[in-house]
Amino acid sequence: MIDHDPPPFDPDAYAERGYAIVPGALASAEVQRLAARARAIIDAFDPEAAGAPFSTDEDRREIDRYFLESGDVVRCFLEDTPAGAERRAVNKIGHALHAHDPVFAPVSTAARWRAHLSGAGLDAPRPVQSMFIGKDPGVGGEVAPHQDATFLHTAPSTVTGLWFALADADRENGCLWALPGGHREGLKRRFVREGDRTRFVELSEAPWPDKGWVPLEVAAGTLVVLHGLLPHKSFANESARGRPAYAVHFVDDRAAWSPDNWIRPA
Numbered sequence: 168m169i170d171h172d173p174p175p176f177d178p179d180a181y182a183e184r185g186y187a188i189v190p191g192a193l194a195s196a197e198v199q200r201l202a203a204r205a206r207a208i209i210d211a212f213d214p215e216a217a218g219a220p221f222s223t224d225e226d227r228r229e230i231d232r233y234f235l236e237s238g239d240v241v242r243c244f245l246e247d248t249p250a251g252a253e254r255r256a257v258n259k260i261g262h263a264l265h266a267h268d269p270v271f272a273p274v275s276t277a278a279r280w281r282a283h284l285s286g287a288g289l290d291a292p293r294p295v296q297s298m299f300i301g302k303d304p305g306v307g308g309e310v311a312p313h314q315d316a317t318f319l320h321t322a323p324s325t326v327t328g329l330w331f332a333l334a335d336a337d338r339e340n341g342c343l344w345a346l347p348g349g350h351r352e353g354l355k356r357r358f359v360r361e362g363d364r365t366r367f368v369e370l371s372e373a374p375w376p377d378k379g380w381v382p383l384e385v386a387a388g389t390l391v392v393l394h395g396l397l398p399h400k401s402f403a404n405e406s407a408r409g410r411p412a413y414a415v416h417f418v419d420d421r422a423a424w425s426p427d428n429w430i431r432p433a
Contacts, residue, residue: 178286185350185397192390204270212243238430261298291420307404316395321422326395333411341404343383350396359427
């Protein structure tokens, strides 16, 4: 169901900065439906079935079959909360909401966002991964600087993220931070799968810069289009407000899907 036509996309700003902000991309009713659906999935989730917590620290992330086999299903992943925490929070729901969930799927269609994806350079866009990120009050963890193309690689690189704010996001509750123009610096590392094992392949030893990052403070319903090579991150949510979001990652079907990607789409 489409509540309204998505607002315009600025391809020039996207090409310059590596991201574009589109206010009002989702109507308030859609935002409420997505948030309510995520809550329903989480309420029905058994934490004992989730395996190891999902770590947002790439160097400490534990990989198991629960994660590796999530590319074509809908699963909850636990927050990497400290031992003895009052509750076990859900970090995210992934990785095929776009394909299998009756509420999230209609928002995830390439046809609806074709102008935005075309402006980002994708002529034959295909969704390959999606996730709801909870960023719960007080427990939503830090997300280290990264590039989406690290995890979803094509030749040439075409991955493009559509990130939807499902609540107002600001510096207080852990909004996105981006490094404008950083997409022109190339890919820093790759996350590859070898059978049932994964590893990071370092392509550059240059550290992430300390300066130049800007906060992407946006209102609920805003769409942020992210270039796959754009460095972005978020800080822990230490506020009393959640910062839920929904992200769908697209690639161009004309590009070659790297067979060593962790995800194995049908």
